[in-house]
Amino acid sequence: MSVSPHHPIFGILLVGVLTMAACTAPNASKDTPVSGQRLSQGCGRPAPKAPATRLMVAGQRRQFILVVPKDYHSRQPQRLVFAFHxxxxxxxxxxxxxxxxxxxxxxxxxxxxSGLKDQSGLLTWSAPREPAHALRDYAFFDALLADIGNRYCVALDHVYIV
Structure with a gap:
């Protein structure tokens, strides 16, 4: 039996695989560096005292929660997991x-x-002025990736989406 990439079970399986890849690694400890070749500009820079929670994107203030490990070090490349609601x-x-x-x-x-609220009060990933069915908030994703990469040491080959 083959599963089409448009079948709902495909999405569930993909989320599971990506979550496992981001959260576990055989024979590794928290102190093991990520072996990514492409590193963000934040590597070696002092970390902010507190993670940002807002970002201006296309003239709108967007919100997010950023969780930084307690033992974060700017010379230690970090995996980055985007978890969407x-x-x-x-x-x-x-x-x-x-x-x-x-x-x-x-x-x-x-x-x-955090997505934007639509007219009915539900959250959506449609970018401003896009139809609700588009669900393409690429500008927010790109801006978040760039902002986090400028502030923190990110292994760019290890960015995951859940």
């Missing part, structure tokens, strides 16, 4: 629901972006 739960609720941070066996930054 659906239309009915906030990024804070999804953070608790996914519980990803507890399972991370490698140096990993976790970011939980």
């Amino acid at each position: 659906g239309r009915t739960n906030s990024n804070a609720k999804v953070r608790g629901y996914y519980d990803l941070e507890r399972h991370s066996a490698q140096p990993t930054l976790f970011v939980y972006p």
Whole structure:
């Protein structure tokens, strides 16, 4: 039996595989560096005193939760996991629901972006002025990746989406 990439089970399997890849690694400890070749500009820079929670994108203030490991060091490349919520739960609720941070066996930054509310009050990933069915908030993703990469040491070959 083959599974089409458009079948719902494909999405569930893909999320599971990506989560496992980001959160575990055989015979590795939290102090094992990531072996990515492409590193962000934040490597070697002093880390911010506190993670940012807002970012201006296309003239709108966007919100997110960024979780930085307590033992973060700017010379240690970090994996980066984007964890997106659906239309009915906030990024804070999804953070608790996914519980990803507890399972991370490698140096990993976790970011939980917040979608925009539509006219009905539900959250959406449609960019401003896009139809609700488009669900393409690429500008927010790109801006977050760039901002986090400028502030923190990210292994750019180890960016995952859940």
